[in-house]
Amino acid sequence: MEQPLCVPPPLRGTDPGSFAERTVRERWPRIVAQTIQVNDFPASINKRLRALHDELPDGPIRPLQDPGAPDLRLWNEWIAPYLGETWASAPWLFAEHYLYRRILEATGYFQPGPTHLLDPFRKQKTAALDPSAEAVAMLARAANERATCPEQARAHLPLLLLTSLWGNQIDLSMWSADKAPRHLGTTRETAHLLVNETEAxxxxxxxIAPARVDLLADNAGFELLCDLVLIDGLLAAGYAHTVVLHLKAHPTFVSDALIADVLELLSRLANASDSAPRLLAKRLRSHIAAGHLQLTDSFIWNCPLPMRAFPALPHAELARSDLVIAKGDANYRRLVDDAHWPFTTPFAEVVSYFPAPLLVLRTLKAEVVVGLEETRIGEVASRDPEWLTNGHWGVIQFYCPPRPVSP
Structure with a gap:
């Protein structure tokens, strides 16, 4: 009988000298302070945000105080195991999602009043596309050419995956859009891949084409555009008959994408001065109208659980997919339990619980990764001591569950 997989301990903010520790002690207070700075909130909200800021990093985990919120019961269940722990001592994956939910509690996101459903990170998301107008037009022109030629779209799939992967470098919880590393259009696109399973x-x-493809989105702005261009290419190539784009149910991680962010991006493309983005927006809207591109959101993507611990229903929904594409660092951390795996642990072994074929596109921004070769680890670590967290290195990893054996 096969032995169950033993999952290592999770990353925590108490791990000495770790990026998680730096996040809890430095990045999170800065994110809360920036939320105050970029918004024109009333004094009562700023007072609550400052109180949250002052809890970090050693204040206690407490239940939500957000009466009537639609996710209140769920969150209090998720919080219960960590009551009495601190922001630093609780598992990092839990504490990070809890932080963003506490920001929404402080800003009254789910409460009646002027800040009801007001995204506290909207200004940062909107500004993130502004420096990218030329790149937006270039991506749109290439997408429009592929849309007229299925053969070209199929041949360009590796390029589309690279574009979607390195679009993940634009992460507003890590750095401003103008200071993010940029590998697109450079030799680093392939040279900085630690694993490349594009061919598989x-x-x-x-x-399997034409297939149902599910894409677990990460950041809004330029990365979301790269993901929409990938989706457009999958449909143009005939690889997908339907793409289900999974988005967050509420603002989180500063720049994570909501359905509202998709609609706003399409509006900006439709109103661009260049005709290429306008044509791309028209085609994407037609995909939505025809049901070929489906936008969906769920609280499950805002929850603090590793994917292995998801309830049965989300797993059953993903099992309907012919290919799930997971974007970004947070989705990767969730997939691999945000745990202290040896970096050489086989990827397929760690995600063997996953119910569908899985492709991950991720730039490394946390000290967790699996499926690497020992020689590659040594080579990269000697060149770049910050390789695990600085967003300069990426992986394209593929897993396909074994087919059931017929009786």
């Missing part, structure tokens, strides 16, 4: 994913799509 490409072969899988060739074998």
């Amino acid at each position: 994913a490409h072969a899988h799509l060739e074998a």
Whole structure:
């Protein structure tokens, strides 16, 4: 009988000298302070945000104080195991999601009043696209060419995956858009891949097309555009008949994408001065109208659980997919339990619980990764001591569950 996988301990803010520790002690207070700075909140909200700021990093985890919020019961269940722990001592994956939910509690996101459903990170998200007008037009022109030629779209799949992967460098919880590393259009696109299993994913799509593809979105802004261009290419190539785009149910991680962010991006493309983005927006809207591109959100993508611990229903929904594409660092951390795995642990072994073929596109911004070769680890670590967290290195990893054996 196969032995159950033993999951290592989770990353915590008490791990000495770790990026998690730096996040809890430095990044999170800065994010809360910035939320005050960029918004014109009334004094009562700023007071609550300052109180949250002062809890970090050694204040206690407490239940939410957000009466009537639609996710209140769920969150109090998720919080219960960590009551009495501190922001630093609780598992990092839990505490990070809890932080963003506490920001919404402080800003009255779910409460009646002037800040009801007001995204406290909207200004940062909107500004993140402004420096990218030329890149937006270039991506749109290439997408429009592919839309007229399925053969070109199929041949360009590796390029589309790279574009979507490195779009993940634009992460507003890490750095401002103008200071993010940029590998797109450089030799670093491939040179900085630690794992590249594009060929296996490409072969899988060739074998099953046309397929249902599910994409777990990460950041709004330029990365979301890169993801929409990938979706457009999958549809143009005939690889997908339907793409389900999974988005967050409420603001989190500063720049994570909501359905509202997709609609705003499409509006900006439709009103661009260049005709190429306008044509791309028209085509994407037609995909939505025809049901080929489906926008969906769920509190499950805002929850503090590793994916292994998801309830049965979300797993059953993902099991309907022919390919799930997971974008970004937070989704990767969730997939691999945000745990202290040896970096050489086989990727397929860690995600063997996953119910569908899985492709991950992730730039490294946390000290957790699996599926690497020992020699590659040594080579990269000697060149770049910050390789695990600085967003300069990426992985394209593919897993396909074994087919059931017929009796």
